[in-house]
Amino acid sequence: MVQSRSLIDESGKRTDGRVIDELREVKIKVGIVKNADGSALIEFGKNKIIAAVYGPREVHPKHMALSDRCVVRCRYHMSPFSTDTRKSPAPSRRETEISKVIREALEPALILEDYPRAAIDVFIEVLQADGGSRCAGISAASVALADAGINMRDMVSACAAGKVDDKIVIDINDTEDKEGGADMPVAYMPNLKKISLLQLDGELNPNEFNTCLDAAVRGCLKVYEIQRSSLIEKYFGDEKDMKE
Amino acid sequence: MSLSKKSTVIVENLRKKQMRESISAGKRLDGRSLDEIRPIEIELDVIKKASGSAWVKLGNTEVVAGVKVETGEPFEGLENSGALIITAEVLPIASPHVEPGPPDEETIELARVVDRGVRESEMLDLSKLVLVPGKIVYTIFVDCSVINVDGNLLDATSYAVVSALASCKLPVFEIKDDKVVETGKTQEPPITTLPISITTVRIGDYLISDPSTEEEACMDARLTITTNSKGSIVAMQKGLKGYFSIEDVKSIADKALVKGEEIRGKIKGLINIG
Numbered sequence: 188m189v190q191s192r193s194l195i196d197e198s199g200k201r202t203d204g205r206v207i208d209e210l211r212e213v214k215i216k217v218g219i220v221k222n223a224d225g226s227a228l229i230e231f232g233k234n235k236i237i238a239a240v241y242g243p244r245e246v247h248p249k250h251m252a253l254s255d256r257c258v259v260r261c262r263y264h265m266s267p268f269s270t271d272t273r274k275s276p277a278p279s280r281r282e283t284e285i286s287k288v289i290r291e292a293l294e295p296a297l298i299l300e301d302y303p304r305a306a307i308d309v310f311i312e313v314l315q316a317d318g319g320s321r322c323a324g325i326s327a328a329s330v331a332l333a334d335a336g337i338n339m340r341d342m343v344s345a346c347a348a349g350k351v352d353d354k355i356v357i358d359i360n361d362t363e364d365k366e367g368g369a370d371m372p373v374a375y376m377p378n379l380k381k382i383s384l385l386q387l388d389g390e391l392n393p394n395e396f397n398t399c400l401d402a403a404v405r406g407c408l409k410v411y412e413i414q415r416s417s418l419i420e421k422y423f424g425d426e427k428d429m430k431e
Numbered sequence: 432m433s434l435s436k437k438s439t440v441i442v443e444n445l446r447k448k449q450m451r452e453s454i455s456a457g458k459r460l461d462g463r464s465l466d467e468i469r470p471i472e473i474e475l476d477v478i479k480k481a482s483g484s485a486w487v488k489l490g491n492t493e494v495v496a497g498v499k500v501e502t503g504e505p506f507e508g509l510e511n512s513g514a515l516i517i518t519a520e521v522l523p524i525a526s527p528h529v530e531p532g533p534p535d536e537e538t539i540e541l542a543r544v545v546d547r548g549v550r551e552s553e554m555l556d557l558s559k560l561v562l563v564p565g566k567i568v569y570t571i572f573v574d575c576s577v578i579n580v581d582g583n584l585l586d587a588t589s590y591a592v593v594s595a596l597a598s599c600k601l602p603v604f605e606i607k608d609d610k611v612v613e614t615g616k617t618q619e620p621p622i623t624t625l626p627i628s629i630t631t632v633r634i635g636d637y638l639i640s641d642p643s644t645e646e647e648a649c650m651d652a653r654l655t656i657t658t659n660s661k662g663s664i665v666a667m668q669k670g671l672k673g674y675f676s677i678e679d680v681k682s683i684a685d686k687a688l689v690k691g692e693e694i695r696g697k698i699k700g701l702i703n704i705g
Binding site for chain 1: 432433434435437507508536537539540542543547551552654659661662663664665666667668669670671672673674675676677679680681684685688
């Protein structure tokens with residue numbers, strides 16, 4: 188957390204030209220992995236992440252199965268070429284923790300009781316990382332789960348907010364994460380209005396914390412709109428064309 | 432790969448019902464109120480071979496933390512800071528449900544969340560722990576061993592790390608003829624603040640602090656919030672497959688600030704520092 192240079196200039200522009208409550212450009216493409224039951228590619232700024240869902244399918248090994256609900260398995264993984272310095276392909280402790288919090292962020296949205304004794308596998312592969320990859324991964328995985336036709340209570344939309352040069356901004360990029368004051372990733376179920384992932388690195392006073400949480404939720408709602416239209420695009424895109 | 436877990440600790444439905452009823456009446460099965468934290472006991476310097484150590488009891492949860500100091504290369508990108516490494520292990524002696532082997536995701540999360548609180552609060556001024564800028568720095572290990580599990584390992588481990596670090600005496604190293612030598616002298620650690628973590632869990636519609644093992648078996652979601660001496664929040668981690676409403680999160684944060692200050696006072700008293 189070395190604040191060596193100003194990350195927001197006099198006109199309120201951030202290092203990548205955005206204003207404080209602006210998301211990076213987000214694009215989601217649904218169904219890009221042919222073999223998967225559901226998949227999505229998310230481009231979140233320079234992040235390029237594929238989420239693929241397999242299942243519900245049989246659990247191997249069988250003793251992992253639960254008799255009353257489905258197990259969710261989640262792997263968040265970064266490709267060796269995804270970062271500035273090569274990342275060893277072996278799973279790191281960071282990836283282990285992120286796999287766990289992502290699974291826990293997605294599970295409350297899934298109606299797991301509908302698939303007893305089965306497994307749903309969620310694979311998140313970060314091809315290019317640019318800060319906020321766990322949030323982008325969650326948003327992509329949620330779309331992939333919907334694409335796989337898994338029964339869901341809600342979408343899960345994720346966005347980070349944080350403190351940069353003492354201002355609360357949404358969607359922290361890589362530079363802001365490394366040099367800024369605080370980073371708070373949040374995953375939110377927009378219709379149920381519930382938070383399913385919440386982490387924080389960095390110092391926030393109580394007022395800043397409240398502002399930051401509200402800002403992150405607003406970011407999640409923006410992501411939700413993009414997730415929604417990506418699914419509409421895949422499933423109703425043709426109909427829209429016909430009407431026009 | 433992260434996998435939805437069967438709970439290892441099984442609580443009978445009857446007992447669960449009893450717990451829910453009791454909580455809705457404002458009292459927990461062990462007699463505590465909903466936001467009451469179990470008694471904390473701290474014994475310092477239990478390990479003479481370590482530069483600092485603490486044996487912390489939070490109710491029946493017991494954790495030993497030890498500080499070891501070496502010199503080494505700084506982390507990449509942090510050339511002018513000492514290196515701080517915090518680890519945690521849940522020993523097989525700690526409960527019938529623990530098996531020896533490489534750490535599982537829960538233990539990795541435990542160490543990383545405790546580390547996050549200490550690191551993000553900048554409890555230790557690491558810039559003061561540099562011998563040759565960019566080349567040789569102090570490397571401080573805080574290793575934690577969980578001796579007995581009865582819930583809320585996150586807070587117990589965090590208190591053990593904070594107590595061991597705040598009370599440690601760092602060896603003084605010097606550079607002589609391009610070599611690192613230990614002088615035999617010791618110095619006070621550069622402590623700037625005492626980060627205190629407070630873990631709150633949701634069971635049904637109720638929020639309770641410092642859960643026991645039995646309560647953890649019934650909880651829906653968990654939120655750990657670490658605060659510093661200035662009354663700011665420095666780290667957070669939500670856990671488990673449940674959720675919180677925005678109001679829950681805000682009220683947990685308010686509570687964590689108040690309770691954190693209380694525990695900070697208590698720990699300061701127990702480890703005898705201003």
